Amino acid sequence: MTTERDHGAWTTEEAWIETRKPLDQTSGLPAECYTDADFFALESERVFARSWVCIGTVDELEGRPGPSDDGPDRRAILARTVAGRSVIVTTDADDRSRGFHNACRHRGTALVDCDGSIGSTIRCPYHRWAYALDGRLIATPRFDDVPLADFDRADYPLHTVRIEAWGPLLFACLDDDVPPLADWLGDLPARLDGYQLGRWAVRDRATFTIDANWKLISENFQEYYHLPFVHPELAKVSPVADHYRFQGPGMYCGQCTTPVSGEDRDEWTAMPPADDLSPSDAASGRFIALFPNLLLSVLPNHAFAMILQPVAADRTIETGVWLIPPNACPTDDEFAATRDFWIEVNSEDIAIVERGQRGLGHAHYTPGRLSPRFEEPLHRFHNLVADRMTGIARIPGGDGGDHLDRHGSGVNPLPWEP
Numbered sequence: 443m444t445t446e447r448d449h450g451a452w453t454t455e456e457a458w459i460e461t462r463k464p465l466d467q468t469s470g471l472p473a474e475c476y477t478d479a480d481f482f483a484l485e486s487e488r489v490f491a492r493s494w495v496c497i498g499t500v501d502e503l504e505g506r507p508g509p510s511d512d513g514p515d516r517r518a519i520l521a522r523t524v525a526g527r528s529v530i531v532t533t534d535a536d537d538r539s540r541g542f543h544n545a546c547r548h549r550g551t552a553l554v555d556c557d558g559s560i561g562s563t564i565r566c567p568y569h570r571w572a573y574a575l576d577g578r579l580i581a582t583p584r585f586d587d588v589p590l591a592d593f594d595r596a597d598y599p600l601h602t603v604r605i606e607a608w609g610p611l612l613f614a615c616l617d618d619d620v621p622p623l624a625d626w627l628g629d630l631p632a633r634l635d636g637y638q639l640g641r642w643a644v645r646d647r648a649t650f651t652i653d654a655n656w657k658l659i660s661e662n663f664q665e666y667y668h669l670p671f672v673h674p675e676l677a678k679v680s681p682v683a684d685h686y687r688f689q690g691p692g693m694y695c696g697q698c699t700t701p702v703s704g705e706d707r708d709e710w711t712a713m714p715p716a717d718d719l720s721p722s723d724a725a726s727g728r729f730i731a732l733f734p735n736l737l738l739s740v741l742p743n744h745a746f747a748m749i750l751q752p753v754a755a756d757r758t759i760e761t762g763v764w765l766i767p768p769n770a771c772p773t774d775d776e777f778a779a780t781r782d783f784w785i786e787v788n789s790e791d792i793a794i795v796e797r798g799q800r801g802l803g804h805a806h807y808t809p810g811r812l813s814p815r816f817e818e819p820l821h822r823f824h825n826l827v828a829d830r831m832t833g834i835a836r837i838p839g840g841d842g843g844d845h846l847d848r849h850g851s852g853v854n855p856l857p858w859e860p
């Protein structure tokens with residue numbers, strides 16, 4: 443789609459005047475933010491290259507093959523994409539997660555094609571330069587047959603990428619100036635502490651290719667205006683009137699449902715709940731859009747994480763991961779009921795966001811107003827995008843509130859002031 447807007451303008455506050463207005467005056471983002479290839483490229487650099495981006499789950503690094511017949515133990519190595527760059531992730535001898543740009547320091551060859559396993563070194567397939575698990579260059583076959591001037595292997599380690607974990611989720615950050623993941627998460631770990639998500643295990647995964655911009659998918663996850671119309675069955679266990687703010691400081695947009703009802707559909711309550719939950723956690727669904735690309739639903743007896751990987755303005759790969767608390771051990775049938783329910787709900791969401799993408803791309807659309815009651819999280823989300831696009835590195839605070847707010851029974855809405 444062509445646009446008359448100067449693409450450089452997206453890095454100035456003038457481009458975001460409508461977004462910066464208070465909740466009851468604001469509008470959605472312009473169509474170009476979802477459809478324009480130049481905006482997508484700029485957003486990749488200013489948002490995804492400067493954020494903690496979810497790239498998978500910790501267990502993917504732990505799933506190592508055993509000792510091979512002809513060598514030492516092997517360990518998992520992952521190849522993931524962050525802001526268009528290929529990143530490899532593995533563990534060192536001390537089991538610390540390590541991330542590197544996927545390019546040999548000789549002539550740039552991609553070291554790894556896809557997820558797999560390695561021994562004690564990362565070896566380039568081209569001229570067999572080898573790197574230790576901490577990234578040091580340790581072998582350069584026949585490179586000094588004729589001596590080079592001023593060549594020291596120590597000057598050519600792999601370029602590192604920051605890797606951190608939050609519970610079962612794995613994150614990468616390309617920018618050394620972004621604060622640690624703990625700062626990015628804000629009060630989320632404290633809010634969700636009662637679930638002890640670090641002990642939950644991955645039960646299943648599924649991948650979806652969605653013909654829609656990543657922000658449309660995130661926005662659709664965050665707002666509950668569409669629930670009764672797009673998900674009549676979901677609305678029976680997550681009624682729109684029982685949605686509340688769940689918002690504190692941190693790079694996330696949160697809301698929750700209290701109570702999660704099992705009266706009409708029982709798929710969400712088929713599995714046993716986690717042990718020792720507080721009365722609030724035991725009765726609630728927590729829905730967190732951790733900026734930019736993790737959509738996390740935490741229920742008393744399972745969690746469903748959706749990890750978004752933008753591949754084009756109008757295409758996103760979504761990886762869904764189901765997590766189960768350690769005591770649950772659901773049968774295959776019990777788990778299948780929950781899984782199939784999510785697949786059903788997700789299919790409805792995919793259909794509507796793809797339809798939204800088609801409308802944004804085809805129609806003469808100008809942004810419409812947002813519902814303060816049902817679309818409040820989008821206002822915060824749009825301002826997080828605007829912050830990154832304009833180079834503002836702040837991590838926003840919460841929007842006030844007391845103990846009741848934190849547990850999903852606060853007044854709704856309270857607008858967030860950018």
Ligand code: FES
Pocket residue numbers: 546547548549550551566567568569570571
């Ligand atoms: S490009 Fe990797 S060893 Fe030559």
Ligand SMILES: [Fe+2]
Pocket residue numbers: 662663668669672673790791
């Ligand atoms: Fe939905």
